[in-house]
Amino acid sequence: MDKIRELASNNAAVIFTKSSCCMCHSIKVLFRDLGASPAIHELDQVTSGREMEWALQRLGCKPSVPAVFIGGKFIGSAEDVISLHVIGSLRQMLIDAKAIWL
Known part of the structure; x- marks a missing residue:
């Protein structure tokens, strides 16, 4: 869990993903389309990926x-992010965290 917190606090926007996950790809594309360059951590490509995945599950991220x-705060999974985008809050959250510069 400490590694997750450290990585999440080192960048304005952070996405933990797996390279074979289509929803992960969609969220990465959404962030880039909004003008953000999030730090991407592919859990299937790092040594401690399985442990970080377990920590994310304990945090409540299912899948x-x-x-x-965003801004060091856990936002959620794809469904949560898409919901924020649909209601118009995601972009402002990224701006507030300085993940997007106007």
Whole structure:
């Protein structure tokens, strides 16, 4: 859990993903389309990926990926992020966290 918190707090926007996950890909594309360049951590490509995935599950992320953090705060998984985008809050959250510069 400490590694997750450290990585999440080091960047304005962080997405924990797996390279084979289509929803992960969609969330990465959404962030880039909004003008953000999130830090991406592919859990299936790092040594401690399985442990980080378990930590994300304990945090309440089900499924474990994608797991999104903005401004160091856990936002949720794909469904949560898409809901925020639909109601118009996601972009402002990214601006407030300085993940998007106007």
